[in-house]
Amino acid sequence: MLWSCTFWIWSVILVEILGSSSGTPDTPLEENAWALLVAGSKGLWNYRHQADICHSYHVMIAEGIPAHRIIVMMYDDIVNHPENPTPGKLINKPNGTDVYAGVKIDYRGKDVNPKNFLNILKGNRTELKGIGSGRVIESDENTNIFVYFADHGGALTLNFPDASLYADDLQHTLDEMFYTTNRYNKVIMYIEACFSGSMFEGILEEYTRVFVMTAAARDESSYLAYCNLPQYHNICLGDAFSVSWLERMDKEGKGTFDQFFHQYQGLRIEVRESHVQIYGDFSIGPNAMTPNNKELISAPEYLTTSVSARDVELFYRQHKVSAARDMETKLAAQKDYDNLVEGRKIADELMEAIVTTAVAGAPHLRNAVNGPFCLLI
Ligand SMILES: *[C@@H]1O[C@H](CO)[C@@H](O)[C@H](O)[C@H]1NC(C)=O
Numbered sequence: 136m137l138w139s140c141t142f143w144i145w146s147v148i149l150v151e152i153l154g155s156s157s158g159t160p161d162t163p164l165e166e167n168a169w170a171l172l173v174a175g176s177k178g179l180w181n182y183r184h185q186a187d188i189c190h191s192y193h194v195m196i197a198e199g200i201p202a203h204r205i206i207v208m209m210y211d212d213i214v215n216h217p218e219n220p221t222p223g224k225l226i227n228k229p230n231g232t233d234v235y236a237g238v239k240i241d242y243r244g245k246d247v248n249p250k251n252f253l254n255i256l257k258g259n260r261t262e263l264k265g266i267g268s269g270r271v272i273e274s275d276e277n278t279n280i281f282v283y284f285a286d287h288g289g290a291l292t293l294n295f296p297d298a299s300l301y302a303d304d305l306q307h308t309l310d311e312m313f314y315t316t317n318r319y320n321k322v323i324m325y326i327e328a329c330f331s332g333s334m335f336e337g338i339l340e341e342y343t344r345v346f347v348m349t350a351a352a353r354d355e356s357s358y359l360a361y362c363n364l365p366q367y368h369n370i371c372l373g374d375a376f377s378v379s380w381l382e383r384m385d386k387e388g389k390g391t392f393d394q395f396f397h398q399y400q401g402l403r404i405e406v407r408e409s410h411v412q413i414y415g416d417f418s419i420g421p422n423a424m425t426p427n428n429k430e431l432i433s434a435p436e437y438l439t440t441s442v443s444a445r446d447v448e449l450f451y452r453q454h455k456v457s458a459a460r461d462m463e464t465k466l467a468a469q470k471d472y473d474n475l476v477e478g479r480k481i482a483d484e485l486m487e488a489i490v491t492t493a494v495a496g497a498p499h500l501r502n503a504v505n506g507p508f509c510l511l512i
Pocket residue numbers: 229230
């Protein structure tokens with residue numbers, strides 16, 4: 136894999152490097168915010184996705200989003216399934232409380248599909264007439280939208296019960312909402328799925344006010360949580376990334392202002408089997424979901440600068456050089472930095488040569504393939 140794919144590992148360091156400049160704290164989900172919560176699977180063995188989504192509903196309520204601004208898509212075939220290990224309930228951790236109770240489901244069964252998902256997101260009420268609750272996100276340019284999706288995924292796809300959502304369709308919808316219809320201020324997406332990084336890597340722009348956290352990198356699985364428990368018939372109760380962020384939100388204390396960057400930093404350590412990733416507009420990274428719907432005790436300082444994702448590793452290594460406290464460390468850090476710069480040069484030249492050859496017969500394609508390359512080789 137080329138170096139350019141590895142920078143994500145270092146993204147976390149953004150906070151460390153840039154956390155000292157000042158700005159205004161922002162809490163995307165406090166006012167005029169909507170949440171769209173989607174369990175993309177069906178079948179008893181996928182118990183965990185609907186449990187994750189139900190759990191997130193209560194987290195959204197606790198964060199201060201009113202029920203009338205939360206939309207839930209869930210097949211809803213588990214809670215009354217004859218073999219449900221927790222009859223009439225869904226739990227998201229061993230001995231946990233019933234997270235199904237109180238959740239208002241808008242779209243069930245076959246209505247949980249990619250077409251409806253995109254129409255709900257972009258607020259096309261006409262298209263949803265007569266389907267489920269018919270509710271859509273009623274947003275304008277000041278609205279912040281939170282999307283949480285849990286299910287299986289593949290390269291450039293997220294699964295719905297009977298169809299797939301493709302990366303380009305999602306991107307097309309986000310583009311339309313940003314460039315044409317002006318339907319959001321910020322979008323924050325948390326995606327639990329295998330290969331979830333592939334939906335955004337090299338696709339999502341860095342300046343369209345969309346910030347995404349995914350359970351897994353573009354070429355790896357995401358992992359399960361609370362499995363192999365005989366009392367629950369070995370049915371997994373949750374997913375690793377999902378229960379980590381949800382339980383983190385549950386535990387937030389008064390006045391907690393958990394920046395997305397900070398949350399990412401915690402989750403990437405906690406979620407061991409896959410690599411939690413962040414994509415998109417890092418200027419949203421210093422925001423928090425909310426200060427846990429409570430009074431902010433002391434506002435930390437926030438960064439206003441943003442760094443191209445491609446340069447994060449460079450920034451990190453540079454920082455290590457300047458932060459070194461002794462000569463030996465400094466020299467080692469300097470060597471790392473020099474190697475990185477040299478490696479980037481070689482990689483860039485190699486890509487340049489490949490691209491030049493590839494588009495030799497079609498010069499008009501040259502611009503289409505410009506930009507940070509990320510190939511699996
Ligand atoms: C769940 O409850 C059972 C029975 O009360 C107990 O034996 C077990 O230790 C509990 N498990 C957890 C993770 O709390």
